[in-house]
Amino acid sequence: MRPMSLPVGLPAVADSDLVGQVARILTQAVVQGRLPPGSKVVEAGIARELGISRAPVREAARLLEKQGLLVAKPRHGFFVRKLEIKNIDEIYDLRLCIERHAGVLAARNLTNDARDALRRQLDILHKTADLDDPARQVEEDYRFHRLIFEIADNSRLLRLFDDLAAELRMVIGLIGRLYDDPHEIARTHEPLLAAIEAGHPERITAHVDHHIGHAWREVGKLVRELTPAAGNAASPSGILIPTNGVTV
Numbered sequence: 440m441r442p443m444s445l446p447v448g449l450p451a452v453a454d455s456d457l458v459g460q461v462a463r464i465l466t467q468a469v470v471q472g473r474l475p476p477g478s479k480v481v482e483a484g485i486a487r488e489l490g491i492s493r494a495p496v497r498e499a500a501r502l503l504e505k506q507g508l509l510v511a512k513p514r515h516g517f518f519v520r521k522l523e524i525k526n527i528d529e530i531y532d533l534r535l536c537i538e539r540h541a542g543v544l545a546a547r548n549l550t551n552d553a554r555d556a557l558r559r560q561l562d563i564l565h566k567t568a569d570l571d572d573p574a575r576q577v578e579e580d581y582r583f584h585r586l587i588f589e590i591a592d593n594s595r596l597l598r599l600f601d602d603l604a605a606e607l608r609m610v611i612g613l614i615g616r617l618y619d620d621p622h623e624i625a626r627t628h629e630p631l632l633a634a635i636e637a638g639h640p641e642r643i644t645a646h647v648d649h650h651i652g653h654a655w656r657e658v659g660k661l662v663r664e665l666t667p668a669a670g671n672a673a674s675p676s677g678i679l680i681p682t683n684g685v686t687v
Contacts, residue, residue: 457491461499464489469508469519470577470608480509480517507606522606524662530606531655537599538584538651542643544591546635553590557632560586561625568621576624577608583628587635627653 500517634646
């Protein structure tokens with residue numbers, strides 16, 4: 440008899456868009472640390488916990504493999520990806536390029552409604568800081584940046600940002616580990632918003648470089664401190680941040 444897998448606290452799902460729901464649930468489980476880097480996605484156990492068949496779990500796993508969150512090993516199944524320093528650098532290098540352009544486009548398209556939406560999202564970031572909910576803070580941080588891409592009104596640029604979403608959620612989770620004051624996360628977005636409102640391309644690019652570049656340096660530094668072997672290409676390793684349950 441095969442051993443039963445331990446439950447990881449997954450919610451129930453509805454019948455519609457089953458694969459998409461399972462993919463979102465698994466993504467949250469990874470971001471929140473309930474499925475840590477390197478762990479196997481046990482299809483039978485997850486299907487049993489969700490009360491569904493294995494087929495949508497397998498399809499959701501394939502979807503997350505395409506997004507870079509999971510990796511497939513022949514005859515062994517799917518595993519949560521372990522991000523290396525090289526992965527962090529690639530993600531932030533690409534993110535820096537597309538956020539510069541999105542910020543400039545958003546400034547050109549900025550209406551009063553769009554400006555209000557960005558300000559409301561910044562207020563939500565501040566309010567979330569009081570909830571002691573790092574996973575929620577990750578999502579609100581992600582939504583702020585995604586809103587800039589929506590205002591930029593370039594569907595391909597938005598799609599590129601969304602393709603990075605799963606990895607960005609994990610990496611953004613590290614930001615909560617960088618500041619003793621959770622409100623500092625919200626405050627770091629204020630100069631960027633001010634530059635977009637002012638509409639000066641050079642200022643926008645400079646603030647994007649500072650905002651994303653600072654996070655890039657600090658996340659890389661933190662990963663290296665937590666895993667000295669991370670800088671060695673021959674010794675890749677995944678990171679589990681036990682203080683807030685978010686992985687990178």
